[in-house]
Amino acid sequence: MQTLAQAKQNFVYQVERIETEEKTKRHLQNIGVVAGSKIVVVNLSGNNAILLVKSHRVAVSREILSQIFVNKKIASSESWTSLDQLKAGETGIVVAIHGQGAVKRRLMDMGLTRNVKIVIRKLAPLGDPIELTVRGYELTLRKSEAELVLVQREENE
Missing domain, CATH: 2.30.30.90 (Ferrous iron transport protein A (FeoA))
Structure with missing residues (x-):
């Protein structure tokens, strides 16, 4: 298991758990980042990243990325x-x-x-x-x- 901050770009990952304060966790849930959901890191630049969640692009800070734990790539063909x-x-x-x-x-x-x-x-x-x-x-x-x-x-x- 790894964090999204360590994830490679353009691969599909599955969210395992989120370890952050309740307010941030609730906000992530509202935009579709929950345990079991598929997520793709589209772009990493500086202190921010762009994620693809349910066909929506979401900008997230690296601090939050390090609090989202994901499983390995679901499949290399994906x-x-x-x-x-x-x-x-x-x-x-x-x-x-x-x-x-x-x-x-x-x-x-x-x-x-x-x-x-x-x-x-x-x-x-x-x-x-x-x-x-x-x-x-x-x-x-x-x-x-x-x-x-x-x-x-x-x-x-």
């Missing part, structure tokens, strides 16, 4: 990452889209919805834009748009 982190030839399944308003609607209109298989076809030299295959057609996304799409990496056959 590594979640943003779409822009995949390389040419890799495939993934869409887990969530984090855009807001018009951006999220536009991505969904292009066919990027939950549980859709994506294949990365080509990457520009600096990674922008990204060409991918979705639902049998070719689609090109800017890197900033691809960062908003969370995918579960698939093993290639």
Whole structure:
């Protein structure tokens, strides 16, 4: 067992217990961080971290991260990452889209919805834009748009 402060980014963990003051514990429960829930550390920077809890992003301090105890990764195949982190030839399944308003609607209109298989076809030299295959057609996304799409990496056959 380890704390979330020791956890690696973009892997799914299961919360085992929370050892903090009652007020903080209640607040964490209200946002969905309870024993047994799945959680992903999306980003670590400085004294803060961004967690993915039930498809919502939550900013948390490192102090609180050190008070949340988690089990090891649920499964190595359950590594979640943003779409822009995949390389040419890799495939993934869409887990969530984090855009807001018009951006999220536009991505969904292009066919990027939950549980859709994506294949990365080509990457520009600096990674922008990204060409991918979705639902049998070719689609090109800017890197900033691809960062908003969370995918579960698939093993290639």
